[in-house]
Amino acid sequence: MITLLKFSGQTFLLWAIYYFSTLVVKTFHIPLPGSVLGMIILFVLLASGVIKEQWLTTATTPLLKHLSFFFIPIAVELMEWGDLFLQKGYLLFLPLVVSLLVALITTGGIVQLLTTSSSKDEVN
Amino acid sequence: MNNPAMTTFTIILTVVLYIISRKIWLKTQNALLAPLLLSTTAIILIFHYSGITFEQYKPGKAIMTFLLGPATVGLALPLYLNRSILRKSFVPILLGIICGSIATLTTAVVLAKMSGLDSVIVASIATKSITAPIAIEVARIIGGDPAIAVAFVVFTGTLGSMIGAGFLSLCRITNPVARGLAMGVTAHGQGTATILHEGQTQGAMAGVAMALAAVFTSFIAPFYITWLLK
Known part of the structure; x- marks a missing residue:
C-alpha cells in the first residue's frame, strides 16, 4: 500500500x-x-x-x-501499413543493416582510438 | 466509436500478451523473442483474424501510453547515476556518440532515399538508432510516422543485439568503454541489455550512450535531418 x-x-x-x-x-x-x-x-x-x-x-x-510495454500499442498501428511493408520491405534491409554497421565501427573506432592513445597500457 | 467493453478487452489482451511474452523472453534470452516483437505480432495477428480494427484499439492505446512521457523523463536518472564515468573520459565519449549518431542516420537516410522509398519512411528511418520513446517524438517532428519509427527501432535493436558484439570483435574493437558506447549508440535499450553481459563498464557506457545519443539526435533532427530529407 x-x-x-x-x-x-x-x-x-x-x-x-x-x-x-x-x-x-x-x-x-x-x-x-x-x-x-x-x-x-x-x-x-x-x-x-x-x-x-x-x-x-x-x-x-x-x-x-517495463518501458517496452508502452511501445506495443504504438507498434500495433503497423497493421495499417502492412501492404507497404510487404511490397517494399526488402528495400529497407540495405539502409538498416549498413547504417547499423557504420554506427558500430564509427563510435567504437573513435572511442578506442582516443582512449587508447591517452592510456596505452590499460588496453594492451 | 467509443466502446468501453472493447477498450477493456484490448487493454487486458495487451497486458496479458506482454506478461506471457516477457516470461518467454526471460526463459529463452533470444533477441528475436523480445517482448515487444512477440506481443505486437500476436496482437496484429489476433486483430487481423478477428476483424478488430485499429480504430477500435485507439481508446485503449491512449490509456496504455499515458505513462510513457513521465517514464521517458525518468531516463535522466540512470544517466545521473553514471555521471562519474561520464566525467572521466568526457571528450572521447562525446565525440564517439556525436560522430556515431551522425554517421548512422546519414547512411540510413541517404541509402533509403536512393532506394526510392516514400518520404514518410525515409523520415522515420532517420530515427532508427534512438531509443523508442524519443524516436516516436522525433519522428513526429520531422514528418515521419511513430509506428514505423518503432518498427525500425526494434529491427535495429534486435539485429544490433544479435550481431553487434561479434562485429565489434571482428573489427578489433576490444576496449570495454568503446564496445559499450558503440552498442548504446547503435542498438539503444536492447543493445544495452545485451552488452551488459560482458561487464558492468560496458553496460553502464551503453546506457549513457543511449541517453546522450537520443538527446543529441533530437537537437539536430529539425535542422540536419530536415536538410538531409530535401
Missing part, C-alpha cells in the same frame, strides 16, 4: 516535469520533444540537489524496466 502511494507520488512528480516541459516546447514552438526537455530539466534538478534520487526510484525502476 505504501509502495503504491510512493509510486503514485513519484510518478506524479515525473508527470509534472513532463507536463511542464511539453507546455514550454509547445508555447515557444521549440522543435524538441517535450520528454527530452523534461529529461534535461530532471538531470539539472538532480545535479543541483533540488531533487534527490531516492525520491524517484520507486517509480523509475518499474517504469524503465
